[in-house]
Every structure is written in structure tokens, then in C-alpha cells.
Amino acid sequence: MTPLLSVQGITKRYGAHIGCADVSFDLYPGEVMGIVGESGSGKSTLLNCMAGHLTPDAGHVVFDTRTDGPRDTITMSEPERRMLGRTDWAFVHQHARDGLRMGVSAGGNVGERLMAVGDRHYGDIRDKAMDWLGRVEIDASRVDDRPRTFSGGMQQRLQIARNLVTGPRLVFMDEPTGGLDVSVQARLLDLLRGLVRDMGLSAIIVTHDLAVVRLLADRLMVMKSGRVVESGLTDQVLDDPQHAYSQLLVSSVLQV
């Protein structure tokens, strides 16, 4: 089986400081990979390198494209990479306002990717937008409201709808539940889990919340100071952490 995404030796330096160093892993179709670690451990740098937002100093990110098979996304041309970014890839930002157009209605936000890939029928675009608002549990009557009138949780769900509308195969998520209160987090996680299962999505989720990876991720990587210190099946890593830092991380979670 060909991995959907194969990351080989990704290294990114900020001058003398290391962003992330020598990270390698394979992600297979339908698999959800969690990346955990403390703030500044290089999680987001790694995610941005994989999603093409940052250019790594070394390494390859090989993606199994629909048409041409495995391609190195770092050496592919910018138009191709940006095309991937709005078709097969999706990126969910921590702050919904980074990923949404706040001055454009909810329907327009969801429809943007459709129009970007050439959809030119207003009725169809609107129907798909309504459908997706329903799937992320936003009332259809809010379709013409701007996201700034939405609550934080709704904004985050809208961002997810906007990203998934073109049926991507790989979703990058940067702290998707950060900044939301726990009950909203729980609903969002429930929703995400359902979508990932139904659509057979592969996802890479960066978070510092172990509960998120416990619920969503099949596999887990623990990062510290830009390096992967431990990786394995989620339950295995969380229940029997081997590395000192993983042990610290797991034992730091408050038990209520």
C-alpha cells in the first residue's frame, strides 16, 4: 500500500535555532496522526512545512496525488502546490478568523473553494454550502450571516465545512479545539470524529491537548525541542509512555 503522505527528514531552522529536525513518518489513507508536545516544540513548524506554508531547509514531503501518483510537494511548482491546497488538502487553523473570510457570508465562505476549482452555477454552490452547514450543525437560516456574528465554536465548525466541501483526502489541523470551552470542544471532537470516519479522511492533528488525540488519533508522535522523542499507537504511547518527556506530559494531565 502506498502511503498517502510520506515525510522524510524534514528539518527547518530559524537561524541557529531549530524549528524541527529530521522528522520522518508515513501516513496511510484513512489514518489520523496526532502530534503532541509543549509550546515551542516545533509542532506547528512541522505542520506548516508539510502543508506547504513554510519551505523546509531539508527533507521531502511526498504526497500520493490523484493523477500522477507520489510527488514531492516541496519541489513541485507553486501553482501545483496551491492547487493541491484547495483540492486534496485542507488546513484548519487554530483561530477560525485566520481560516475564514470574516467579511463574507457563511455560504460564501463555504462556496469559495468550489468557485476556486471552477464551479460557476450559483444554485449548485448554494445547495452544497447549505448541505455542508447542515453537516457541521449550523442552522441553514444562518447561511447569509457573516462569521463575525457566529460564536467561537460555530466559527470553527464553519471553517471545517469550508475546508471539507471539496472532498479533500488529507486534512491538516492546528489545535482545532484550542480556545473553545470544554463542552463546545466535546461537540466539535464528536463532529470531527464522525466526519473523519464517514469521509475516510486522513488527518494530521497538532495539539497539546492529550484528550483530543486520545479521541481522534490512531497514531501519535511526541515532540520535544524540535525532535520526535516517541511515536507509536495512541493508546500505547498514552498508557505506557517510554520517554521521560512523554511520561511527564501524560502525568501532567489533571484527573478530575
Add this chain to the structure above:
Amino acid sequence: MTEYNFAYLDEQTKRMIRRAILKGLAIPGYQVPFASREMPMPYGWGTGGVQVSAAVLTPKDTFKVIDQGADDTTNAVSIRTFFQRTAGVATTTATSDATVIQTRHRIPEEPLHEGHILVYQVPIPEPLRFLEPRESETRKMHSLEEYGLMHVKLYEDISRHGHIATSYAYPVKVEGRYVMDPSPIPKFDNPKLGDMAAIQLFGAGREQRIYALPPYTQVVSLDFEDHPFEASKADHPCGMCGATDSYLDELIIDDLGGRMFVCSDTDYCEARQAAGHKGKDAA
């Protein structure tokens, strides 16, 4: 006439502007940056158009300026006088006599011919400006032909108003490549942009951009399959000349709700009146 260089600008500046114009003509719809000069008028009054006119005028040209279709408004009069004094060219208000026409917000009703040059004053050359504030990003979008965002604006129009409510500065696609802001002309004029015999030049002074449409260029107004583009105008005949095919201004004539519709193109209206056409409000 000895006080000024011909057409106000120095020869090196005109050369620089002509190079930008030639590049613009070679790549229809592409915004060419140019080193806009300080002109003796405020930004927003047509500094871009004036520089383009200055660069293309020759002593043999006949020059016409229109502002919202009219030859006798402040902007039109001041720019016409400016070139009378600095270039000594002949000026006219008749579209058919002019060889260079500088315009703000209208295309003359009378068809233009080969050899004509139409110079537009452009306030904001970037059609994506209000959708994507970063210039670095909009340039990338132009270069990679990523124009989905332009349709988001039209989508928003339909979702809010039930139809495409953008009535001026209606975005167009040039030769299937660049999306272009046609300057704030009414969308009624959009169909005239395409396949026009005259050269069309667009100058944005404050924004330092020149773009152009060579003669007989394909220009398509953006739309949706189920909401096609429609060139709209007020549904009345002209009150002065009775024309039914021209773009109309609505004038309030008393405080009792009285109004009349007249051609915004004054030259067209006057020529029709001189030929004996009469509207219902004509004295």
C-alpha cells in the same frame, strides 16, 4: 507655449509611460507598474489618465474629455483646458471629431473607430482589492490565475440582493486570462469593452498602474451560469432626445418627486437633438 514641454511631462517621463503602455498592450489586462509623477491636480481627479493622455498625445491630435459622459463638468473642463494650455492641441466635444478621448466613468455612446484612443481614469485598478487586502497575495493570484475569489463577490451579491447588484466597475476577464477592473464605468458599458476598434488605455495615478486593451480584444463579464451578466440601464427613454438605447442619468427636478431621465453622454444627446429628435421633457 514656450513655458511648458509639449503636453506638460518631460520626454523621459513620457518615454517611461509609453513603455508601460506598450507592455500593457502586449499583455492585455495585466497591470503594469509605472513611476507615476506628481501632477498639478489632486489624486482622484484623473492623474493617471492625464499622464497616459500626455504620453500618447501628438500635436495633430484632437482631444476630448468626458466626465460621467458630460463634456461640461469641472473635471472635464479643467483637464481639457490643461492640455489646451500645455500641448496646444485642438479640443472638441464631438466624439466623432476626437482622436484621443480621456474619460471618467463612461464609454461614449457613439461607436469608436480604429485610430481612436480611449483613456480611462482609474481610481482602483485591482479588482480583488476589497476581497484580498494584501497586494503581494493579489499579484500572486493574478500570476497563477486564481480567480475564484472574484466569484465570491458575485455570490455575495446574489445571496444578499437576489441578483448581481454590482452595477459599476463590473469585473471582466480579458482574453480568457487576466481579470480586470474596467474602472467605474456602468455595467451597461461593459459589452462595449470587448471587440472595440479603438485602443483602450487605463491609467491609475495614485496606484501607479497602467493597463490596456488592444483593439478587438475579447472581454467577458464574469457571471454565474444561472445568473448571467446583464447590461442594465434605467428603463426610460431620454427626456431630451428620446433615445432608448443610451445610458441615462436620473435628475431630480423639483421637491414634489418630479424627475427626468437624460442621456449621460451630452454630446450624443445634443447631436440627436440637433438632428431633430425630441424627448417628452424637451423645451
